[in-house]
Amino acid sequence: MSKRTLDAFFKPKTTTPPTKRPKPTPTADNSPPHSTEDITAPDTHPSYPSPIPQLPSHISIALTHGTPAKEPRAINNQPDLDLLYFQPYITRPTANELFKFLRRELPFYRVKYTIKRGGIETEINTPRYTTVFGVDDTSQFTSYRDIKSKNKNEDEDDEDETTNPNENSINSSSNLSLTETTSKTPIRNTKYQYTPRPIPTCLNQLKARVEAATGSRYNSCLVNYYSSGNDSIAFHSDDERFLGASPDIASLSLGGEREFVMKHKPVPPRHTGSTTSLTSTSTSASPSTAGTTLKFPLSSGDMILMRGSTQSNWLHSIPKRKGRSGEAVEGRINITFRRAMVPAGTNNYYRYNVGDGGVWRWDGGRGRWFV
Template sequence: MLLMIATRHLALKRMSQKRTIDAFFAPAAKRPRNSIPGEENSEANRDEIISKSQHPKYPFSIAELPASISKELSSLPARPARIINNEPDLDLLYFEPYIPDYLARQLFQHLRAELPFYRVEYQIKRGGIESQVRTPRWTTVFGLDETSKFDDNGTVVDANTGIKVPPDRRYDKYSPRPLPKCLDELRQSTEAATDCKFNFCLVNYYASGADSISFHSDDERFLGQDPAIASFSLGARRDFLMKHKPAAPNQGESSAIKTGVIKFPLNSGDMILMRGKTQSNWLHSIPKRTGKNQDDGGRINITFRRAMIKGGTENYYNFNVGSGPVYRWDKRNGSMMLWKPT
């Protein structure tokens, strides 16, 4: 009898060891497709109370990031940057990615749903002919130049004295508004990762491959000398093209720098920091996508910049907010819709 009990005990022990060893070498359980690492309890996510950023100049309050996303932003970047400076006057930090894919997807959906957007129209004169331009993408902007700041009540005050800024045409036409917390948390992370300082955030939404931006450089005088600009890509993959500026007419053909177009196929979560002589010597663009790749689900581009003078504030609000109506993402229709106060 004792022998039978001992034999059975030994068999059970071996089975237990086998299960333990099998479990060790077995593949990890797959996470549900729509779950978030560390956030498998969807009920907890749904029950989370989301606070909102508010300011008199916001058309509506803007939801802050869920705590799960906010917490992960503080641990970014996901990978160290790759330095790219192998072309004349080019100085880039390329994060592939800065934000991991699952987090970039959530951030894209949050910002598209929560931010106010605009389709700005403005007049330009070329060759003596004035024409109307409709921006080929959705835009929005938040921030204030270095000469001023927002006090605790959201009032624009002098950066040095803290005294309320008197009426100024550069602020009066388009009233400045602070970065909502959902963008400011990413700004803080970016500053820590790049050792740069930013006071403006521009957000572009490319609804499809038909939306684009032509070759240009962010070399406005109000950005100061050798500005640093951090550019994030969320959502659909789009090509980011760069090419060296042509030689000035008075420099002659011999002084032109011969470089081709450089293409960066930006994935969701990637970030490029353009710094040093880059803006004064290089152009960049997001070209259109046609054919089967045109309906790509949309892309959001976030750029952090630092405007030094009031003219920068006036410029950014003029070309990214303007005087037209406000639009907001409508999930049911899957598009930006005209927003009306309720």
């Protein structure tokens, strides 16, 4: 294939029109939308509805030199439970700054989808604002320059500009294209149902720190925003097969305090004398676990790492929180860092965290969301 044809192939074809952004008025967050220290260009990519700024340098420095703020506590005193509880992972002042930055700068969505309940199509309105970045292990974002460089090496006669592998930074993310991880060839257009988006530098920096603290690798950042104590997430486990058998999931809290509640999955009664007996990953639970509910307060900057057999045996939730004024209405961001192994994970994450609706933005000046 000629260089000209390859260039045309890899260049992003369409650019999503930028979404409306609030005028840069002084914000209720007490910080200008872009402080004077933030002079580095924002990340841009055709899959982003608008550019995503770099972390202010004081946050970036605090993350690099100040995390983990405290060594974690291992919680493994219940059957099948294996947690690391960082209380906190990021100091409260930095966590609150990071909360305001991410609420202001990330594109959020309010996803609606339908499921069949008792044979009837039911519309579900996700009771949170959500967003997601990243792609499963079978694909990777590769810089346009690197692809050109690889092609150049295969065709030494082709004249091309010199490439610098160090420029494969997300900062030049408009250059990033999806390639197959093993073959390094461009992915098929039909591989994903939704367009995966590279993790912007601000979240990538955070991910790198979390990886160092937890000893795990992640390829996806899922972000939830709970605008008040009325927003919640029901009991569930992140036990999808696309995460592998015993996934590590790091869950970071920023902003308002909420309670993280866990309970063991129901243990099916022991079934004997049948060749079609149920199999379950939960059979190791002792009777004393049944009905045990664990509650972990999550303040701004706290992080819980769920690992090992936790997801296959325990459910977790953030229940609604009422009655304690102030805390109950304060916004909260939760970021989960996960590693999806196969495209089903990417499809699932984008379907339920981005979907097909409009982009929601936080207007700090007015203290409200707009679409």
